[in-house]
Amino acid sequence: MMCTTCGCGGSEVKTEGHDHYEGNRRHRHGDESQPAHVHAPGMDGRRMVRIEQDILAKNQRHADANRRYLAERGIFALNLVSSPGSGKTTLLVRTVEALQHRLPVAVIEGDQQTGRDAERIRATGVTALQINTGKGCHLDAHMVGHALEQLQPAAGGVLFIENVGNLVCPAAFDLGESHKVVVLSVTEGEDKPLKYPDMFHAADLMLLNKVDLLPYLEFDVDVCIDYARRINPKLSILQVSALRGDGMTAWLDWIERGAGLASAAIR
Numbered sequence: 001m002m003c004t005t006c007g008c009g010g011s012e013v014k015t016e017g018h019d020h021y022e023g024n025r026r027h028r029h030g031d032e033s034q035p036a037h038v039h040a041p042g043m044d045g046r047r048m049v050r051i052e053q054d055i056l057a058k059n060q061r062h063a064d065a066n067r068r069y070l071a072e073r074g075i076f077a078l079n080l081v082s083s084p085g086s087g088k089t090t091l092l093v094r095t096v097e098a099l100q101h102r103l104p105v106a107v108i109e110g111d112q113q114t115g116r117d118a119e120r121i122r123a124t125g126v127t128a129l130q131i132n133t134g135k136g137c138h139l140d141a142h143m144v145g146h147a148l149e150q151l152q153p154a155a156g157g158v159l160f161i162e163n164v165g166n167l168v169c170p171a172a173f174d175l176g177e178s179h180k181v182v183v184l185s186v187t188e189g190e191d192k193p194l195k196y197p198d199m200f201h202a203a204d205l206m207l208l209n210k211v212d213l214l215p216y217l218e219f220d221v222d223v224c225i226d227y228a229r230r231i232n233p234k235l236s237i238l239q240v241s242a243l244r245g246d247g248m249t250a251w252l253d254w255i256e257r258g259a260g261l262a263s264a265a266i267r
């Protein structure tokens with residue numbers, strides 16, 4: 001187990017324009033204290049498991065609240081997960097450019113340190129809020145709950161959440177999203193679903209990105225798809241190139257179908 005124990009960097013979390021994590025007095029929950037750096041070697045194994053269970057149980061309560069908030073407003077929420085650099089932001093920029101005149105769109109950007117990804121999204125005209133997790137290696141549902149209060153995404157629209165680039169930890173944290181979408185790029189090798197099974201198991205859709213590079217690589221698409229389906233037989237898979245635009249229509253159709261169902265459910 002990895003970062004179910006994290007809680008790492010909790011005190012360093014920064015949401016743009018919001019200082020709750022730095023001791024905002026307006027806002028108090030119950031005991032939010034999280035163990036710092038429980039990756040610490042030498043910790044007793046049973047104690048570690050108990051801390052993991054506490055963190056995940058607390059996360060689940062926030063995730064359930066987020067899910068309720070989104071369902072009441074008919075918002076279709078996608079949590080994009082991957083290794084660093086698979087192309088999540090590039091794909092999101094293209095996606096929100098194509099969708100923003102058809103549906104209300106908002107984006108929550110997670111990364112450890114910079115505001116670069118949110119800036120890239122805002123350049124399209126779409127609203128984006130950056131959450132910096134500091135040393136933390138995943139977004140959690142509590143952070144996303146506060147981001148929702150601030151963003152106030154429009155009813156009947158789509159919310160994209162770009163998670164921190166990490167194929168391991170974000171798999172364990174439900175954010176209240178409609179689906180996890182795992183982005184795997186062909187430069188990473190076809191064995192990733194076998195090596196990081198939790199993520200491929202947790203996702204409902206895999207986007208195989210950077211297919212424009214296939215002519216230059218040894219990557220075997222069929223083998224990769226076979227590995228992914230061994231881990232998750234129900235996984236939907238689309239091949240895309242965020243850079244060149246391949247597969248974008250199928251991806252946009254998938255989103256619009258989901259968004260239609262989510263908003264129909266409140267009418």
Ligand SMILES: Nc1nc2c(ncn2[C@@H]2O[C@H](COP(=O)(O)OP(=O)(O)OP(=O)(O)O)[C@@H](O)[C@H]2O)c(=O)[nH]1
Binds near residue numbers: 088165240242244
């Ligand atoms: N050839 C090719 N390059 C791509 C494609 N999509 C993204 N890239 C490149 O991959 C690099 C990383 O892309 P990003 O969009 O920043 O990746 P990311 O997943 O958002 O990265 P993190 O937020 O750091 O995890 C950039 O140089 C992109 O131009 C693609 O479809 N084809």
Ligand SMILES: [Zn+2]
Binds near residue numbers: 004006137138169
């Ligand atoms: Zn971690």
Ligand SMILES: [Zn+2]
Binds near residue numbers: 029
């Ligand atoms: Zn809070």
Ligand SMILES: [Zn+2]
Binds near residue numbers: 088
């Ligand atoms: Zn990014």
